Amino acid sequence: MSRPADGSRPLVEVRSLVKVYHMGEVEVGALGGVNLAIASAEFVAIMGPSGSGKSTLMNILGGLDRPTSGAYFLDGVDVATLDADQRAEIRNAKIGFVFQSFNLLPRTSALENVEMPLLYGHAALGTRDRLEKARGALRRVGLEGREGHYPSQLSGGQQQRVAIARALITDPAIILADEPTGNLDSRTSDEVMAIFQALNEEGRTVILITHEPDIATYARRVVQMRDGGIVSDETVRDRRRAGGAAGSPAAAGSAGGAGGPGGSAAGEARP
Ligand SMILES: Nc1ncnc2c1ncn2[C@@H]1O[C@H](COP(=O)(O)OP(=O)(O)O)[C@@H](O)[C@H]1O
Numbered sequence: 001m002s003r004p005a006d007g008s009r010p011l012v013e014v015r016s017l018v019k020v021y022h023m024g025e026v027e028v029g030a031l032g033g034v035n036l037a038i039a040s041a042e043f044v045a046i047m048g049p050s051g052s053g054k055s056t057l058m059n060i061l062g063g064l065d066r067p068t069s070g071a072y073f074l075d076g077v078d079v080a081t082l083d084a085d086q087r088a089e090i091r092n093a094k095i096g097f098v099f100q101s102f103n104l105l106p107r108t109s110a111l112e113n114v115e116m117p118l119l120y121g122h123a124a125l126g127t128r129d130r131l132e133k134a135r136g137a138l139r140r141v142g143l144e145g146r147e148g149h150y151p152s153q154l155s156g157g158q159q160q161r162v163a164i165a166r167a168l169i170t171d172p173a174i175i176l177a178d179e180p181t182g183n184l185d186s187r188t189s190d191e192v193m194a195i196f197q198a199l200n201e202e203g204r205t206v207i208l209i210t211h212e213p214d215i216a217t218y219a220r221r222v223v224q225m226r227d228g229g230i231v232s233d234e235t236v237r238d239r240r241r242a243g244g245a246a247g248s249p250a251a252a253g254s255a256g257g258a259g260g261p262g263g264s265a266a267g268e269a270r271p
């Protein structure tokens with residue numbers, strides 16, 4: 001495959017990506033030949049109206065679904081050719097997911113929710129190490145002291161922070177977030193975006209799907225989709241800095257912990 005002029009390889013690269021859903025007799029074209037390359041440590045917002053193919057693209061990038069045709073290279077590996085088990089392995093190793101609806105288990109404490117991904121494919125880790133990592137990840141998102149709370153005892157913003165801690169626990173290179181602020185008010189959205197900015201500043205690649213222009217300006221680059229294709233791809237000027245309001249990881253004075261390397265970068269979210 002081709003390489004950028006500097007010889008580096010994109011972390012994520014899709015070429016001529018096509019996705020067609022079959023609904024009985026009806027074919028729905030969700031992606032019509034998408035080309036996109038994302039380098040390591042980028043922060044990209046993917047925008048577009050409802051139905052434009054954002055979630056379909058995210059599901060393929062995350063290895064949750066396969067394209068109908070086209071290529072997808074993740075860190076040089078052709079993911080489109082892998083079977084479900086192989087994709088699960090790559091997903092576990094490299095990707096953390098955050099969704100609009102948080103997707104936390106209801107009768108399970110914050111700590112146990114965060115610990116969950118370590119129960120799959122990380123069998124070597126003992127209980128004590130798992131719990132320590134989970135505590136570190138919760139600290140990282142400013143939720144120290146809430147370890148024993150159930151999702152119903154937490155606000156929407158706190159639930160989303162638990163979900164981010166869960167996404168971080170495997171130390172993924174890439175965070176994929178689909179409308180993570182879709183259920184949050186603007187102040188809480190800012191707190192959540194502070195966490196994504198801090199994670200990006202410590203070198204993680206963040207791919208954020210949103211239909212809110214305000215939210216997209218927290219990213220460094222904005223890709224616009226329409227009708228299953230990319231219609232623009234621009235660097236964000238006047239990038240918005242998250243405020244680091246009370247309860248954000250910056251305000252919590254997180255010094256990192258076991259959630260990942262270089263955790264102290266959370267402090268950079270301070271205004
Ligand atoms: N599982 C599915 N089965 C059939 N059609 C689908 C499925 N998921 C998405 N689509 C269709 O694909 C198109 C793109 O959807 P989606 O990727 O969810 O868009 P967005 O996330 O931008 O709202 C839409 O026309 C949608 O109805």
Ligand SMILES: [Mg+2]
Nearest residue numbers: 054055056178
């Ligand atoms: Mg969607």
